[in-house]
Amino acid sequence: MNARPSPQPAAAPTRAAPVTHYENFPVASLLCPPRLREPITAIYAFARAADDIADEGQASPGERLADLHAYRAELHSITAGCLPGPRWAFVFGPLQATLRSHRLPVALLDDLLDAFMQDVAMTRDGATHADRAALLDYCRRSANPVGRLLLHLYGVHGDAALRESDAICSALQLINFWQDLSVDLPRGRHYLADADCAAYGVARADLAALRRTSASDRLVLDCAAWARGLMLQGAPLVHRLPGRAGWELRLVVQGGLRILDKVQALGGASLTARPRLGAPDWLRMLARAVRM
Numbered sequence: 001m002n003a004r005p006s007p008q009p010a011a012a013p014t015r016a017a018p019v020t021h022y023e024n025f026p027v028a029s030l031l032c033p034p035r036l037r038e039p040i041t042a043i044y045a046f047a048r049a050a051d052d053i054a055d056e057g058q059a060s061p062g063e064r065l066a067d068l069h070a071y072r073a074e075l076h077s078i079t080a081g082c083l084p085g086p087r088w089a090f091v092f093g094p095l096q097a098t099l100r101s102h103r104l105p106v107a108l109l110d111d112l113l114d115a116f117m118q119d120v121a122m123t124r125d126g127a128t129h130a131d132r133a134a135l136l137d138y139c140r141r142s143a144n145p146v147g148r149l150l151l152h153l154y155g156v157h158g159d160a161a162l163r164e165s166d167a168i169c170s171a172l173q174l175i176n177f178w179q180d181l182s183v184d185l186p187r188g189r190h191y192l193a194d195a196d197c198a199a200y201g202v203a204r205a206d207l208a209a210l211r212r213t214s215a216s217d218r219l220v221l222d223c224a225a226w227a228r229g230l231m232l233q234g235a236p237l238v239h240r241l242p243g244r245a246g247w248e249l250r251l252v253v254q255g256g257l258r259i260l261d262k263v264q265a266l267g268g269a270s271l272t273a274r275p276r277l278g279a280p281d282w283l284r285m286l287a288r289a290v291r292m
Contacts, residue, residue: 032248039101043095050068053071065120070087084096105148105152112142112145119142132195143169143170143173146169147168148162148165148166161240163234171256175260178227179275181207186210196223199219216268217268217269217271221267224260227260238250247289257288258288262276
């Protein structure tokens with residue numbers, strides 16, 4: 001990963017691209033501290049663009065991996081002080097300004113790219129996660145860095161805060177898996193672990209065909225319960241974050257729990273139907289956030 005030679009002074013950053021994808025959880029919302037909206041949006045744009053490279057369009061796995069390697073090289077280039085290249089300037093212009101102004105740990109951004117590359121390689125090879133420990137290792141790179149980056153921006157440190165942040169972020173990643181089974185499985189993304197499938201007697205062929213059975217229902221419900229336990233482990237973090245940030249996190253936590261409510265209410269049918277949040281759900285989330 002070679003950066004461009006001879007670092008140059010960075011140009012004025014372009015504004016981060018607006019969020020256009022459907023999201024269940026708030027990103028740089030009105031509750032976010034105003035001074036952090038641009039940095040948070042810059043981090044989100046970095047992750048979103050990398051996710052699109054890994055997931056969207058008709059590129060082959062080899063092309064996706066090559067683009068992700070080029071994307072990583074661009075990250076290291078701007079970290080070294082080089083001007084962003086034209087291809088992803090809308091991402092790396094704002095990100096470079098954020099890296100400079102807030103001294104973001106670049107290793108956490110690298111971890112995110114590792115996870116995207118793993119997704120592409122595993123889908124290409126038809127690979128699966130052996131057990132829950134392997135899934136949590138994936139979450140460590142795919143989700144937990146986002147929480148740690150936000151804690152860095154908020155100036156919140158300490159082992160307890162990091163553990164709680166990791167629990168929330170891993171829970172959110174797992175919730176996304178159990179919500180998106182009907183989308184991921186046809187694309188060759190297998191996030192239900194081999195050990196769990198074996199424990200419930202669920203065949204990979206049935207999952208790939210979205211064939212719902214009583215065994216698959218029990219498997220999905222157990223996975224949802226696992227994610228709920230992780231979320232509740234991390235929930236005390238909302239009291240460590242000051243002001244608006246704490247309220248933002250309350251809604252994130254309640255959003256994840258509300259999705260789990262819907263997954264569990266479907267009794268395992270999220271294997272074939274994707275639950276979504278609607279206006280009544282947001283009112284319920286707000287009431288629960290207040291009670292936190």
